[in-house]
Amino acid sequence: MSEVARLSAQEQGSRAMSISERAARVSRPTPSYLESLNPEQRRAVEAIDGPVLVLAGAGTGKTRVLTTRIAHILSLGKARPSQILAVTFTNKAAREMKERVAAVIGGQSEGMPWLGTFHAIGTRILRRHAEMVNLSPDFTILDTDDQIRLAKQVLQAENIDEKRWPARQMLGMIDAWKNRGLTPEEVPKSEGDYFANGKGVGLYKLYRDRLKALNAADFGDLLLEPIRLFRANPDILADYQSRFRYMLVDEYQDTNVAQYLWLRLLAQGNRNLCVVGDDDQSIYGWRGAEVDNILRFETDFPGATVVRLERNYRSTSHILAAASHLIAHNEGRLGKELFTDFTDPDEVPVTVASSWDSEEEARAINEEVESLQKKGASLDEMAILVRTTAQMRAFEDRFVTTGTPYRVIGGPRFYERKEIRDALAYFRCVTQPAYDLAFERIINVPARGIGQVSVRLVSEAARAEGIPMIAAATDLLSTDEVKGKARTGLAGLVASLERWRSQLDTMSHTELAEIVLEESGYTDMLKADRSADAPGRLENLKELIRSMEEFDSLPAFLEHVSLVTDAQGEAGGEAVTLMTLHAAKGLEFDVVFLPGWEEGLFPSVRALDENGQAGLEEERRLAYVGLTRARKLAFVWFALNRRIHGMWQSSAPSRFVDELPEGHVMVREEAGYGGIGSYGRSRFDEVETFSSSYHTPGWARAQRRREDVPRHRRHVPTTIDGELVAKTVTEKPSAYAVGDRVFHQKFGNGDVAQVEGNKLTVDFDKAGRKRVIDGFVTRV
DNA sequence: ATTGGTTATGTTTTT
């Protein structure tokens, strides 16, 4: 730990080492877990007190530092497991950290109740203090479907045309506010004006009121409400501040303003906050992440210890060089350069290849997979990382026909499948009779003669009386207002729900779940369904029941489901992994395939269109993340033609392909792989040629629509309490000026002739005039 | 009220 950091920690009145602790430390032998760390990692681990910022490049042992740090704190006796707050971004990361901490300290990580995602920890805090934020402790967490349902109801109640102002868009707007930690009252005036003729903020308020009335929270609330709680109740905040002696945050570059505020409130106590992140891997800007949080850290926490981890243990030098060169094209960076001491004599440059179309791309990659497998590589060590989920289909088709085992991560999510949510809705109706959204979902599934008219009748009665819909339905049945089929159906459903509820205590939850699905007629409905996917759906339901066995009760299971959205790696044997680039962050493989490097797809036109330069840079970071997943081999691939919205389009190679460094790339030039002659081209003979991509009707429609939607939030500086919290990355002036004498690795010495951002035009003595990135020259 | 068929509409990434 640096002297400065320790002094400043003491000055701030935070918990410093006692005399005895300091004396004891001297004679204690270096614990074995520290010995395997390099000096920088060790510095990051040992700087325990006071604020610490760890800038950790890809593959530099970031998770290792975090877990070792926890182990170190525990073994020094500085805190008990329950006094450490460790926050991650994804469930996957939380799971991994739990396992790794357990491995280091030996199985007691169960005792770390505060290790989890922001959302999980937020939920935990909220349940404890639910009354303080107008909820009851058993509040429900809404999924996206329910949110949309609710938003639609609000829009309908306000007589707003859902065509013109879709519920999705309204939710997007509200979510953006929540991500910035803003309640309706705090939203800057006029910000929601563009929506439904100035009703934006009002709708937020109504939506929020409805949530409270339903005793429900959406994902945004899990961050926003704890902030509100802490601000309104200094005593509660103080309690948590002293509880959490040490705080660690993973993937800090992905935090949004709400998360930042949440952390800042907690860290104002003892300031023992350690954040780990990599600005080059910030890929969630579209979701409200603020890279500026990481750039601001030293300002927020003066005297912070800053550690840079740049020694890479993962990839070959070719892969590192390719990734570094690519990312150097970004301007808004803190600037890190990965390096490795280790050079494998057999290492191979990054391969760049192209295919005629997306199907052939899948075919060629599949062949590559097979040939590597023949040479002894394991399928588990290969991954195909795509930009969009739509790209997965071609690979799946191919793998199925060739019988290559594969596993999809993060595709269509298990808990988001229709049959699963229907089943869950039934279960929720049993455990939480007041959860109207679930009731509405299943009221007529399977069809029991309750149409729109009857549903409206029930919901209006419920609204008028201020009671849950199930109760309102019971009341209505005692009158003559519902007749015929609807009456029989509704009466049957209400009676069944009642009966199941009474069985809650007398039978196991899995048994009850089966009974519910059986007696409701849901399984019968699927059995009668002759469509191709019906058997699969039944299978999914069985899988659902099976997964419930791990939990003690129905409510416990439902709680788990609402927070865990990823179907974790289905067991199975060896298989190639297929996933999005976003899902790949934090993982590594021996062999990585990066298909679809085409303009428009990657970088995505949408990112460019909506966020311009910042969007492009985020896409480039995504490419960087993709490359740095590879340990030994990386294949960059692009197709010359791709089907978009069902129409074949010709596509241009991604600009990222040409941003790779010549010396570390091997272009595959043979037209091998069965190729064009036998297969392909003829199919395109009748296809018209496109002067540029993106002329589909769908695209044209999308463009038209975009025009009348003001680009909110784009140019709005982020402020909280009038204080600037985060600014958008502005163009950083180059460190060089015209006339400077510079040296370039490849071109030698020269004079700067022109400066544009970070791009320099240099007149080199030998090589002549070249455009270069300023990161690649040094002042002479 | 349900059905089957048409047509409009949309696609990045995820807690």
Added chain:
DNA sequence: CATAACCAAT
């Protein structure tokens, strides 16, 4: 292309 929304017929 794939799904949601919509409409006419039962």
